[in-house]
Amino acid sequence: MNPIRIAKNWISYRRTVSELGNLSNQTLSDIGISRYEIRNIANRSFR
Incomplete structure (x- = not known):
């Protein structure tokens, strides 16, 4: 992977x-995400 792509x-x-962190706990619950899952979900999106 090139450095520009890594930075993006x-x-x-x-x-x-x-x-996702700015969403309320209720909104996160409505979409099926708990607050402690945010980083894992974001990480999966960019692998």
């Missing part, structure tokens, strides 16, 4: 973690 993936990963 990292930025997208952090954005996803941030956006």
Whole structure:
């Protein structure tokens, strides 16, 4: 993987973690995600 792609993936990963982290516990529950799963879900999206 080239460095530019790695950087773009990292930025997208952090954005996803941030956006999911800003959701309320109720909203996360509604979409079937618990707060402790956020990083794992974001990580799976960019592998």
